[in-house]
Amino acid sequence: MAKNITPKEQDYSQWYLDVIKVGELADYAPVRGCMVVRPTGYAIWEMIQKYFDDAFKETGHVNASFPLLIPQSFLSKEAEHVEGFAPECAVVTHAGGEELEEPLIVRPTSETVIGYMYSKWVQSWRDLPILINQWCNVMRWEKRPRLFLRTSEFLWQEGHTAHATKEEAIEETKKMLEVYRRIMQDYLALPVIPGEKTDGEKFPGADNTYTCETMMSDKKALQAGTSHFLGQNFAKAFEIQFQNKDGEMEFAYTTSWGISTRLIGALIMTHSDNDGLILPPKIAPTKAVIVPISTNDEKMEKEIMPKADELKQKLNAVLGGRYIQIDTQFHMRPGDRFFSHLQKGVPVRLELGEKEFASGKLRVVRRDTGEKFDVTWANIEQELPVLLENIQNSLLEKARNFRIENTHEATTLEEFKEILEKEGGFIEVYFGGTKEDEKKIKELTGATPRCYPLDESEKRGKCFFTGAENSRKAIFAKSY
């Protein structure tokens, strides 16, 4: 068995890699910057997908599939978009043994090819809105890859919608941001801050970008999901036009929004400890593991295992899925068996040994706190769901408190620098600067604007950097 993860204070990235390793989540692929998501990691991704697909049913979005390869010329049709993405595109120049007339790019995102298709699909105001989502892989040749957080190829969900009016498109952008916030908070136990991106941080080609920002356990910020209001930029580039009720031609308003396997990275970096992964129950593919223990083979076979099976059936029925696993690693000693599940982040361990069997109980152990107590077989059906709920809430609370403790206010650049050096974390300021000011602040301090928080969008004050009055409330931090 692997030993503890024992990171040094400054060795955060090694700790992160160790958690991924002991959790058996992912490996490096043979291609630089690419990731192999192992079954345990993929199961988490499937849980995330499930919650989003459920949400899409409520919001009226449907899934579809668009091509992996996009003609290079498509990218150039939107000026900001090509500038933002061209440097990181993988390009296919040969196929079928010949050089292609026009190179193809491996999609870094699908606004262009979907915009092209939408232009063919939309004629009348009756064709709108189009509410489509796609689950797929995309490729961005980033300079510095990092497992889950920034891999060359990553899995994601990209929603692309087209609307007849600006108001409706903006509403859609905010609606999806709220879906993100809710799922991240309620299921992944990530206390995110929804907000609007600054000019310097918004998506290439968007009028506005909204984001869910969250704090990792090293106090750095991570952008967990974004929702973009694209205005008519892509509609004009790809001629998504429709005839309105008055018979006039109009360009549509489009949106796009996405979350990626980065969320798994966020999960790891928010909740894990030095023993490995800690998964919030709602996102854990295995919510509890039953560990039958006995040195007596006959007793194991005839009494303990049948009881374990019975409990598994009952608990699965209560939880409404196949969420309970029975540990059958009988070649291992009990301590090793416990530890293997602990490292993988299984929220609850249910020990069924000879002692428990004799008294009709289970020894219940929480992954997040290590707390242990006994519950009778009769009561476990009621108590497990409550316990899982408690763990879920307590992980969210813990992460939220951590963020609050590590959020400070600054009114001047000096204060800003001092906080960043001494404490790190999020810094709340009033900011009224330009893209260029953002750049200067980054050069001076290493921190970037994360967002203008939506919850405090009414607040106004004096900019800590330019001194401009009536500036918006913003959060700055060092980020991934």
Add this chain to the structure above:
RNA sequence: CGGGAUGUAGCGCAGUCUGGUUAGCGUACCUGCUUUGGGAGCAGGGGGUCGUCGGUUCGAAUCCGACCAUCCCGACCA
């Protein structure tokens, strides 16, 4: 693409400066016995073209050169 570092068994490393039997250690893995409720003990065993290519030499993991790859700090970003 700049600055720094590193490539030796699945993982973590020693050996390199000062070239010399069959390349070592910890851990993981396999077998056996003893153990068995928070991460085992003893014994035996398998696994390496020492990143790649070239050079120097009687002889290279070790010296020289080129290349490749990875990691960290930047720039870039979901």
